[in-house]
Amino acid sequence: MTDFKSKLAEFKAARQPTIKELKFIFTRIKKSPLSIMGSAIIIFYAALAILAPVLAPPVPPPMGKTDPFIVWKDLNIPPLERMLPRPPSPTHPFGTTEESYDLYYGCIWGTITAFKVGLMVIVLSLIIGLVTGAIAGYYGGIVDEVLMRFTDMVIAVPGLVLCMALVVALPPQFVINLGFTQLSIELTKLDRVLLALVLVGWPSYTRVIRGEILKVREEDYVEAARAAGCSDFRVMIKHILPNTIYPILIMASLDTGAIVLTAAALSFLGIGAPPGYADWGQLISLSRNYIYGDIGNPAGNWWVWLIPGLFIFTFVLGWNLLGDAFRDILDPTLRRR
Amino acid sequence: MGLGTYIIRRLLLLIPILIGVSIIIFAITEFFDPYARASLYVDPTKVRDWPAVFQKYGLLDPVYVRYFRWITEVLHGNLGYSQENRMFVLKALMSKFPASAEIAIFSTPLTILLGIYLGVKSAVHRDKVVDHITRVVAIIGWSLPTFWSAIILLSVFYGGFGLFPPGRLGSAAEDFISRGTRAGTYTVYTGLNTFDGLLNGQLWITWDALIHLFLPCVNLTIVQIALLIRVMRSSMLEELNKGYITTARAKGLAQNEVINKHARRNALIPTLTLSGLLIAGMMTGVVITETVFHIDGVGSAAARAAIRVDIPFVLGFAMFTGIVFVLANLIVDILYAYVDPRIRLG
Numbered sequence: 001m002t003d004f005k006s007k008l009a010e011f012k013a014a015r016q017p018t019i020k021e022l023k024f025i026f027t028r029i030k031k032s033p034l035s036i037m038g039s040a041i042i043i044f045y046a047a048l049a050i051l052a053p054v055l056a057p058p059v060p061p062p063m064g065k066t067d068p069f070i071v072w073k074d075l076n077i078p079p080l081e082r083m084l085p086r087p088p089s090p091t092h093p094f095g096t097t098e099e100s101y102d103l104y105y106g107c108i109w110g111t112i113t114a115f116k117v118g119l120m121v122i123v124l125s126l127i128i129g130l131v132t133g134a135i136a137g138y139y140g141g142i143v144d145e146v147l148m149r150f151t152d153m154v155i156a157v158p159g160l161v162l163c164m165a166l167v168v169a170l171p172p173q174f175v176i177n178l179g180f181t182q183l184s185i186e187l188t189k190l191d192r193v194l195l196a197l198v199l200v201g202w203p204s205y206t207r208v209i210r211g212e213i214l215k216v217r218e219e220d221y222v223e224a225a226r227a228a229g230c231s232d233f234r235v236m237i238k239h240i241l242p243n244t245i246y247p248i249l250i251m252a253s254l255d256t257g258a259i260v261l262t263a264a265a266l267s268f269l270g271i272g273a274p275p276g277y278a279d280w281g282q283l284i285s286l287s288r289n290y291i292y293g294d295i296g297n298p299a300g301n302w303w304v305w306l307i308p309g310l311f312i313f314t315f316v317l318g319w320n321l322l323g324d325a326f327r328d329i330l331d332p333t334l335r336r337r
Numbered sequence: 338m339g340l341g342t343y344i345i346r347r348l349l350l351l352i353p354i355l356i357g358v359s360i361i362i363f364a365i366t367e368f369f370d371p372y373a374r375a376s377l378y379v380d381p382t383k384v385r386d387w388p389a390v391f392q393k394y395g396l397l398d399p400v401y402v403r404y405f406r407w408i409t410e411v412l413h414g415n416l417g418y419s420q421e422n423r424m425f426v427l428k429a430l431m432s433k434f435p436a437s438a439e440i441a442i443f444s445t446p447l448t449i450l451l452g453i454y455l456g457v458k459s460a461v462h463r464d465k466v467v468d469h470i471t472r473v474v475a476i477i478g479w480s481l482p483t484f485w486s487a488i489i490l491l492s493v494f495y496g497g498f499g500l501f502p503p504g505r506l507g508s509a510a511e512d513f514i515s516r517g518t519r520a521g522t523y524t525v526y527t528g529l530n531t532f533d534g535l536l537n538g539q540l541w542i543t544w545d546a547l548i549h550l551f552l553p554c555v556n557l558t559i560v561q562i563a564l565l566i567r568v569m570r571s572s573m574l575e576e577l578n579k580g581y582i583t584t585a586r587a588k589g590l591a592q593n594e595v596i597n598k599h600a601r602r603n604a605l606i607p608t609l610t611l612s613g614l615l616i617a618g619m620m621t622g623v624v625i626t627e628t629v630f631h632i633d634g635v636g637s638a639a640a641r642a643a644i645r646v647d648i649p650f651v652l653g654f655a656m657f658t659g660i661v662f663v664l665a666n667l668i669v670d671i672l673y674a675y676v677d678p679r680i681r682l683g
Contacts, residue, residue, distance in 0.1 A: 153357030157659040160621035162361075164643045165655045169368040261482055265625055268484045270644045284485065288629075291488050292496035305492070309485040317480040324476070 028329045035325025041318030049111040056108040069113065069278045071106040073099065085290055085304045095303040097286040101276060103303065107311050109278035113190070114315055117263045118256040121197040126252055128198070129205025134236055136206065137213030148210070151203035159200050160262055166196035167271050189274045193266055197259055208251055212244035219243075254323035257316040264312050280315075283308040343674050351667060358659035359411065362652050363404050369648065371396040377417040377649050378410065416656065417649030421642045426653035430635055435528025436505055437623050437634035439546075442529070444554035444561075445619070452562045453608070456569025457601055460577065471566060478563035483622050487556045487629035494552060501552045503630045506530055510545045553630045557622045561615055568611050573604040606677050609669060616665040620658045 012019065029035050048055065058064055064072035073082075074092065077100050088095040094103035136144040154162070170192040176183040187195065216222060217240070225239045266272035267281030275282065287304035366374055371391060375381060378394045391397055395406060410416075416426035424432075459471040494501045506514070510530075517523025517537075526536050531550070534543030576582065577600050585595045624636035631637075635654060642650035 149353070149357065152354065153361045156354055156358050156663055157361060157655055158617040158620045158662055160624060161639070161655050161658045164624075164639065165362075165365050165651050168643050168646055168648065168651050169365045171368055257480060261480075264482055265484060265621075268482075268625070269628060269640045271640075281482075281484075284482075284488070287488070291492050291629075302492070305485070305488045309482065309488070312482050313480055313485065316482070317477070320476060320480050 025329055029325065032325050032329070034321050035329065038318050038321030038323075038325055041314055042322060045111055045115070045315055045318065048108060049115050052108050052112055056105045059102075059105070069109055070276050071101045071109070071278050071283075073101055073276075075100075085287070085301050087301075088303055094307045097283060097304050098289065099275075099286070101283075101286065103283065103307055106278045106283045107280065107308055110280045110283065110308070110311065111315075113273070113277070113279045114260050114312075117190075117194060117197070118260045118319070120194055121201060121259045121263075122252050122256050124194075124198045125201040125205050126248070128202040129209050129248075130241075132202070133206040133209025134213060134241075137210040137217065138232070138236060138240070144210070147206065151206050154200065154203040155207075160265060162200050163193075163196045163262060163266060164269070164271060166199055167192050167266060170195060189272070190277065190279075193263055193272050197263060201255070201259065205248070205251070209244065209248060212247060213240055216240055216243050250323060250327045253319060253326050257319035257323070260312070260319070261316055280308045280312045284312075340671075340675060344671055347667060347670055347674075351663065354663050355660065358656065358663065359408055360404070362656050362659070363407055365652060365655075366407075366648075367400070373648055376420070377407065377652070378415070380418040380420075382420070411656070416653040419642065419647055419650040419653070421645050421647035421650055422638065426649050429638065429650060430653060430657055433633060433635045433638050435634075436632050437627065437636055439529045439531065439550060440553050440557065440623060440626065440632070440634070441619055443531075443550055444557040445615075447554060448558045448561045448565060448615070451558065452565030453569050453601075453605070455562070456566045456608075457573055457596065457604070459566065459570045460573035460604075461596055463574065468570075471570075475563040475566040478559050479567075481560060483556065483560050483625040484629055486559055487553075487626055490552045490556055491629065501548055503549070503552075503632075505546065505549055505632055506542070507545050507549075510542050513539070513542065553626045553632065556626050556630075557619065560622055561618050564611065564614065564618070565608065569604065569608050572607040573600060576600040576604045606673070609673050609676065612669040613662075613666045616669075617662055620662065 029039065053068070058068040059072040063075050064070070074096060077086070077096075082100045083098060085098055086092065086096045086100070092102055092104060094107060097103055097106070132147055136147045170187065172187055172192075174185040174187065176185070222235060222239055225235050230238070263272060264279075264281030264284075267279050268285045270285060273279035273282040275286070284305055287301070287308075290301040290304050366377065372381070372387070374396055375384070375387075375390050375394065379390060384390050395402060398406075414427050416430075418424075419426045419429050422429040455471050455474075459468045462468050491503060495503060514523055514525070514530075514533075518525060523537050523539070524533075526533055530546035531543050534540060534546060582595060582600055585599050590599075620636070623634065624640055626632075627634045627637035628640045635657065639651060639654035641647075642654070
């Protein structure tokens, strides 16, 4: 026990600067109301995503499907009335959409989809951006030139438009010939959206990371590490990356919201998640024919667009607030004022 | 370097970027099989002899050969045949462009003027009520899904009050125009209903078009303005802390003079660099806004084409937005060099 304690003390002493830094960040987060709001929203949604199977248990077939991400349809509604949305009721807390999909179930499970899309696209773009940006920034020369011209090309076409073209173009199945065996990868509609978002998203990370690396590459401590005989890889991972990561994290946080918005827009246009999939954008696109309400009752079908829209809006707002707060807190040039 | 030299140099730089855009678009077609690729040249429903078509357009040739053949066709104005629109892509784009241009023409000034005004207001009254409200509005606008705000606007104003209907024109105006053009009493000069109405002396058509344009423009503005407010505010704050502002105040200039004549002019320069982002946002915004408001422009046509997998039109649209975006950035850069001599001299 004492051995453990002494080890803990040793660890604490060695990590003193890191712990102090984390404490500082934490107090700053506590002081800014916007960042508290942002974190609260994201924590709330994370809880929704984790508790989804409890809050909205999957409905067994025939009403539901074996895939829990397919929203169940209420088949108890008489067939002739199934096309029309129904207002909130005890069986459908948020009402139903066109074709009697349960909106509550769709919104809750849509949270998982939103996290999946946002985080996966960000992480993948970030990894590709880190590798390519590091290569371009650290080695420079012809590799740098080629990579940068390529990112120029991708950035020259507005993101959503390029995504639309890619989603349409990506095949449902990739067959990779490895010589001895054929590897075939099935892509669902949502996978294609993810892939398109990554293909469009990584160049901006490459550029930012390259810029950051160029800034620190000539610093004395990098020179010192090299003089001490560190390998390129070690200099990169241990010395350069930790000093460039904050601006990139801020960008990633602000971007998560933007990516969820783009994915929702694609679903809304009808080229994202397939009909019936638990995805907020897709749920709103089901409301397209019911925007105006009925004659004499203008706000007639408010729930079909208002509820899923509120989910998207607050989710994106949470990430944006968090990203904004991160920028003030983490950016070393701004924060100690 | 003079402004003339700068412009020439910038124009030369345009060539590699445009080639880059074309390569990206062409790279996307590499995901397709030869049958789908053929639709970039011919109308596939009319093809009887597929091997002959493959032979004629060399669809089985190596990539670089196909790229050069394709780019030659594109340079001659052949972007392929659009199944969805039943005409060639270039013609379809041209016929639908005025509707989109009209939205852009009316919403851009609204966004820019209001964004600059609010950004300045917010910076001058830093940490006061005005500032807080503006910042909250900006971050809300930044987080709003374009299609959702469009639906809300439509539902409240059209669904709720019967004001500002969707579409481009009311049925009376459309009838009048189609009958007028056939009879030769109404001439479509620009395709922009607001201007055509004025030119033909039919003010009610202009008015009708404006009423239909109001909500789409407001929607685009709400979504776009957030970025402008944020950048204008921070660059204005930076300027207000500079020495020359203190000097101007010290010599007794009125607050209005200091803000409008000194600080705002300089704060506008960084905001100009943002225009590229605004233009890109405008184009994506137009796709969604047109779709929700049932406006038959390039954006909604591209969305429809994407759903029906009308590949030539989607790619043609991507090419079109790429070119518009690059050209718009060129104009912004030249303006920038004109406003800030340090750019061209540095």
